[in-house]
Amino acid sequence: MEAKFVNCEGVQEELMDWLAGTLPPARRQTLEAHLAECPGCQQELAAVQRLWTTMGQLPVPEPSEQLRPTFYAMLADFQTAEQRRQRWSVARILERIRAWWQPAYGLRLAYSVALLVVGLVAGYGLKGRPDTTGMGAGQPVAAAEPAAAGPEAQPTQEVLALLSNPSAVQRLRAVSYAEEVAPTNERVVAALLSTLNQDPNVNVRLASLEVLAGLSHDPVVRQGLVRSLPRQDSPLVQSALADVMVRLQERRSVRPLRKLLQQDNLNEQVKDKIEQSIETLSGDQAPPPSTSSTNHETRTLT
Amino acid sequence: MLQVKAGQVEKMGLLFERYHRPLFAFFYHSSANATASEDLVQNVFYRMLKYRHTFTGEGEFRTWMYHLARNVLADAARKNKASLHHQDVADWAEKIAGGPSADGSLQQAQDLALLQRAMARLSPDQREVLVLSRLQELKYEQIAQLLNTTVGAVKVRAHRALCHLKDVYFKLENGSKVREL
Known part of the structure; x- marks a missing residue:
């Protein structure tokens, strides 16, 4: 009796693999051997299997005609948006680089650098004097x-x-x-x-x-x-x-x-x-x- | 998908042709609402494009796809719980009973209608694991990866869901028989 009980438990454990058809052949044979002599499990499994099979037959309606065109429209939108974004960013970067080389900006840059150098030198000189005292x-x-x-x-x-x-x-x-x-x-x-x-x-x-x-x-x-x-x-x-x-x-x-x-x-x-x-x-x-x-x-x- | 990720966005069309039906079925089984399911399918493909950089190519594409699909479903459920979740089960069962897919047999049509109703009474988690394993025919390993758990846990969850479904199913069956009498 006890052995059978354990075996019934085992059936439950392997049920999902059995239903999915992924149970190794040796184990399947053991399981089916048990089923042959256990009416309880037999009944149980039959019911579950029926359910499982019915589930597989659950109908799914065809998606409507709208789905496909909607998808391709979305894809096209996405592509153009993507391209626009890329072009925009690349163009921006190029423009900025070019702007740096324009003479006006170059002059300003040179002026700024010169001012900075003068400031640094002056600062260094001023710092040196009070230091001695x-x-x-x-x-x-x-x-x-x-x-x-x-x-x-x-x-x-x-x-x-x-x-x-x-x-x-x-x-x-x-x-x-x-x-x-x-x-x-x-x-x-x-x-x-x-x-x-x-x-x-x-x-x-x-x-x-x-x-x-x-x-x-x-x-x-x-x-x-x-x-x-x-x-x-x-x-x-x-x-x-x-x-x-x-x-x-x-x-x-x-x-x-x-x-x-x-x-x-x-x-x-x-x-x-x-x-x-x-x-x-x-x-x-x-x-x-x-x-x-x-x-x-x-x-x-x- | 890796090609899509590399910038060949037009390859998305291939993926659409291959997977839009299973995805639609996934949403349909989860929501029993064809119009909403179509929107959700669309949403998944949009997210595939938007989040294509998150696809590493390590796992299977299908697992990644269902990962996105689950998120889409969860978002939709959060947004309008009332309109999405099996609110018109009776109507639905009727549709199936009279539908062409019932291939003539009244008994089978009734069984299917009953099963639909039973499925509708499962918790979303239980329904999900059954839909993924039975109807989307994902392997338990894939489901485990998707749900971020172990194969054993998935089997246990599926088993429990199936047992629960069985109970609900036979209760409904008895109930309808009683009503018939």
């Missing part, structure tokens, strides 16, 4: 090391660059910075002297005079200060310079000071000041044996 500004610690000779070049460069800065504030900064980092550097000294002589701003000139006065042990500085005397036109700088001369006991300055006195537009107070200075300096220098006491007095006074 920017990089140097981060270096004051290294520069403050007096023993290190190498890094000194950097602040020197920076001071020189700052001294030629158009902003007076920056130049003032440069002067004090010069005093701080590289006062003995001869290039810096030269730059400070030229600042003293030429800088348009009085304050900057005064500041550099201050720094240079501190460097008076250097003969170059002394000489430079003396030579600077006739070049000054500001009463403030003139009197400050006269003071420095007295302080340094620089006798070489007497002659330029006298020359200065001959200027017509000299400020009255400055005139007094210079006269005093000349007096002090030349008094100091004058007959040393006769008036040694007064000389002494003047010296202590100054």
Whole structure:
């Protein structure tokens, strides 16, 4: 009984292949052998097979006459649409390529490229300049090391660059910075002297005079200060310079000071000041044996 | 189809001549609506053109075609469920009973009409697997590929559909007999 049951299950499993006619011959024989002795399966299969066969006979009406022409019309439409699309796109591309080669566009293109190149070069140049100061500004610690000779070049460069800065504030900064980092550097000294002589701003000139006065042990500085005397036109700088001369006991300055006195537009107070200075300096220098006491007095006074 | 894909769109005519009848039958069995089926056939051929690049040539053309056909059918069913699905079964059965295809035998005509009604009562999935295997004579392997499942699963589904059809069929048969009495 159980074997038969399993076999009936098996029939169900193979039913679809059997109906479709795809069951291998050996299996078909087994199945048909089972059918012969199992009326239940026989009946079942007969019913299903009848259904299956009937299904195969299900009528399908002929499609109407319209179907074919409609299809070919659709196909033709599709073809023309496709061609139009292709032609359109190819034509567009060609047109664009041609447009690129037209002289007007060529000129515009060349102009654009030229502008771009100019912009790039200018940008590169502008970028290069602030870079030196920017990089140097981060270096004051290294520069403050007096023993290190190498890094000194950097602040020197920076001071020189700052001294030629158009902003007076920056130049003032440069002067004090010069005093701080590289006062003995001869290039810096030269730059400070030229600042003293030429800088348009009085304050900057005064500041550099201050720094240079501190460097008076250097003969170059002394000489430079003396030579600077006739070049000054500001009463403030003139009197400050006269003071420095007295302080340094620089006798070489007497002659330029006298020359200065001959200027017509000299400020009255400055005139007094210079006269005093000349007096002090030349008094100091004058007959040393006769008036040694007064000389002494003047010296202590100054 | 590969020629069509390569740009020889006019080759589509060949495919139309070869397959428009099976396709029409497929839609007709699924919808029992000849006019709608024609539109759907047209739609499938249009999609073949439009989506020809999706045909890889790896699978069989018929599988691809039925794939498109199923999508078309599903779209149509979604769009107007009421008008497409076996709404005029009685009318349909009558047509067949009196039609020339019933080759004289009244009994067979009745059987066919009954079967049509029974088929109409199956779920779309069940009807589909029967239509594809029996009426479109696709192999179970092809159906499995089409439905994206295994051959075994297709056989099971077909078997269940057939059993269900049998039940419905005999119930209808008994019912009509009772009515006749």
